[in-house]
Amino acid sequence: MQRYSGFGLFKHSFSHHENWQRMWRNPTPKPVYDVVIVGGGGHGLATAYYLAKEFGVKNVAVVEKGWLGGGNTARNTTIVRSNYLWDESAQLYEHAMKLWEGLSQDINYNVMFSQRGVYNLCHTLQDMRDAERRVSANRLNGVDGELLDAKQVAEEIPYLDCSKNTRYPVMGSTVQRRGGVARHDAVAWGYARAADALGVDLIQNTEVIGFRKQKGAVIGVETNKGFIGAKRVGVVTAGNSGHMAGLAGFRLPLESHPLQALVSEPIKPIIDSVIMSNAVHGYISQSDKGDLVIGAGIDGYNGYGQRGSYGTIEHTLQAIVEMFPVLSRVRMNRQWGGIVDTSPDACPIISKTPVDNLFFNCGWGTGGFKATPGSGHVFAASLAKGEMHPLAKPFSIDRFHTGALIDEHGAAAVAH
Amino acid sequence: MLHIFCPYCGELRSEEEFHAKGQAHIARPLDPDACTDAEWGEYMFFRDNPRGIHHELWVHAAGCRKYFNVTRHTVTYEILETYKVGEKPSVTATGATDKQAVAEGVTA
Numbered sequence: 412m413q414r415y416s417g418f419g420l421f422k423h424s425f426s427h428h429e430n431w432q433r434m435w436r437n438p439t440p441k442p443v444y445d446v447v448i449v450g451g452g453g454h455g456l457a458t459a460y461y462l463a464k465e466f467g468v469k470n471v472a473v474v475e476k477g478w479l480g481g482g483n484t485a486r487n488t489t490i491v492r493s494n495y496l497w498d499e500s501a502q503l504y505e506h507a508m509k510l511w512e513g514l515s516q517d518i519n520y521n522v523m524f525s526q527r528g529v530y531n532l533c534h535t536l537q538d539m540r541d542a543e544r545r546v547s548a549n550r551l552n553g554v555d556g557e558l559l560d561a562k563q564v565a566e567e568i569p570y571l572d573c574s575k576n577t578r579y580p581v582m583g584s585t586v587q588r589r590g591g592v593a594r595h596d597a598v599a600w601g602y603a604r605a606a607d608a609l610g611v612d613l614i615q616n617t618e619v620i621g622f623r624k625q626k627g628a629v630i631g632v633e634t635n636k637g638f639i640g641a642k643r644v645g646v647v648t649a650g651n652s653g654h655m656a657g658l659a660g661f662r663l664p665l666e667s668h669p670l671q672a673l674v675s676e677p678i679k680p681i682i683d684s685v686i687m688s689n690a691v692h693g694y695i696s697q698s699d700k701g702d703l704v705i706g707a708g709i710d711g712y713n714g715y716g717q718r719g720s721y722g723t724i725e726h727t728l729q730a731i732v733e734m735f736p737v738l739s740r741v742r743m744n745r746q747w748g749g750i751v752d753t754s755p756d757a758c759p760i761i762s763k764t765p766v767d768n769l770f771f772n773c774g775w776g777t778g779g780f781k782a783t784p785g786s787g788h789v790f791a792a793s794l795a796k797g798e799m800h801p802l803a804k805p806f807s808i809d810r811f812h813t814g815a816l817i818d819e820h821g822a823a824a825v826a827h
Numbered sequence: 828m829l830h831i832f833c834p835y836c837g838e839l840r841s842e843e844e845f846h847a848k849g850q851a852h853i854a855r856p857l858d859p860d861a862c863t864d865a866e867w868g869e870y871m872f873f874r875d876n877p878r879g880i881h882h883e884l885w886v887h888a889a890g891c892r893k894y895f896n897v898t899r900h901t902v903t904y905e906i907l908e909t910y911k912v913g914e915k916p917s918v919t920a921t922g923a924t925d926k927q928a929v930a931e932g933v934t935a
Contacts, residue, residue: 653876664872666849667901712829712847715878715902721828722843755872812868 412608415519434600435607440614443640444472446794447632448647449619449655451475453484453595454772454779455647456602456613457787458794460518463609465788466795471611472641473603474634476618480599483649486717486749487780488672488694488706490685492529492590493554496545499805499817500758501552506802507785508554508589514784520601522593523699527684529590530559530568532734534579534690542585549587559584570681570737577733579690592685592696592704598783614639622659628767629659645770645794650715650750652773661765664811665752665774668709669719671727673746675738677701686734693730702744705731709751709777718748751776756816761790761803770794771808831885832909835893848884850874851896878902880920885909 413419413432423431446462448455451473462468475481491511493504515521533539546556564584565573573581603613621633622644631640646655650667678701687694693707707727710719724746732739754760754774759782761772772790775782789800799807810816829842856862856870875881881901886894898907898918907918 651878654878657877662869662873663876664868664874666874666876712899712904713849713876713881713883713901714904716904720842811872812865814864814868 412519412604415521434604435613438612438614440472440474440612440617440636440639441470443631444612444642445470446643446645447471447639447641448473448645449632450482450646450648450651451479451599451603451613451615452482452647452649453480453599453602453783454649454775454786454790455645456480456599456606457783458645458647458772458790459611459613459787460602460606460609461788461791462795463606463611466791468791468795469610471606472614472639473606473611474614474617474619474632474639476616478615479603479613480596483749483751483779484595484599484783486670486672486747487595488696488704489592489595489698489780490529490590490687490694490696491524491593491781492587492685493781494529494531494545494549494556494585494587494590495554495819496548497817497819498548498552500819501549501554503759503785503789503802503806504782505552505554505785506788507782510784510788511593512589514593514598514601518601518605520597520604522597522601524591524593526589526591527696528586528588529685530564530687531585532564532571532581532686532688532690533583533585534581534688536582538690539583542583546585555587555589557586557588559586568682568684568686570735571686572734572736579733590685592698593780595780598780602783602787619655620658622766622769624660624766629769641768643768643770643794643797645772645790647772647790649773649775649779650752652752652771656764656771659764659766659769663752663760663771663773663808664755665760666713667715667750667752668712669714669716669748670706670709670751670777671719671723671746671748672704672706673724673727673743674698674702674704675741676744678703678741681737682735688730688734691730691733693727693734695731695735703731703738703741705743709753710748715750716748717750751779753777755811756818757820758817759786759806760808761786761793761799761806762808763799764808768797829904829906831897831906833887833890833893834895834909834911835891836887840887840890844887844889845885846888848886848894851882851884877920880907880918882916882919884912
């Protein structure tokens, strides 16, 4: 792998940047791999990278039905934070946050991780109580957090409407200053390039259409281009996880919904942090290019169509205009939907399955992007050893039978 | 935006008047105390999540406020029928439509 550096950029400028090396190979699949990852999004590619780099498993393939990072990795609002209430999830997301902090250097690819701060606004007394509880819990778990009153919020976010004239006046906010945004595509591409350099085969345009089993254990995947053998299989297919579980012969407690997002026309810098509101339900940040990146909740119905209904967009923008009346005449440029796999307790499933040697990492729902490095790391550890990583253990599929749910639904920084 | 025919109002109305309430035809176990943890977990949390024909419960929240069932395709979002609670769907996923759904899912 050609290392990227300032010097390299300078050198390539002499040849008009026409001689850059391809970022990854386009290999023909081998007959058998130690580990096959199904799904070439951020989580899958991160899993492959950490398998090869940290756990010494280099005979790995990532099988992707489309192109790398073309699903939810390309469709999210790029927010990274780790201020979750419960111990299990705070530790998992904080594990990811620590990896984010060194990621660009680690994979020699600028993922444009910008710790610009994530604000979670409070509009009611109960919001304030919940926020205080969450910040306290975060601090006990080693996650940074501060509670701000309305005056401090008005000072830090000048264009936010903090007057008393709004329907839901801002009473305060929490802020995680280590939170922020990262360039979503770069995360997929960076992990793909780094994994490829370590010998991982990235097999695109190949759809898994079944699992071959022998004595209750998976021995490989059937694809539309033939059989690929595997000692262990990890499925990381987000919205399509329920479908994949069906192919493997069991059910998951997941429902797939469209989650929409939209960006505005580019405007001058106006928002230098990430602002989320649970009560009016919307979140917003501004990209380096100048577009406002906006999202809110899922469409209520199950769907796989990567598009949602107009009513949801309208609610989202109502919330944004409620918070930032100054943006009321900004035009929206593009809108899209991703398919998120929501679980009953809004927490992921990182787990063994009823089929031996088949592992699932799914159910990230509306908040998977922020966890990409941590999710990949703990899933890689689990696939390498055949035993779940300690941070992943509470997220077993068994919790829906034992009742040991991790109830982040209303307790997370923004309810979905 | 979906247009949904409410079988009680007898009118085609805008999606905004409705809320989706998840999978339809889930029978509550007759004797919950006799259920194992696995059975109760299945009843509480495990849902069909097909890429294709899906029977689901909707409520006409800003209308007659009654619950009814919808058969809908989860890739094309086409509503194939709506029917009252207690009735059975007339459109169901057969082998042929399953394959069709998978094929459509690939290109979606």
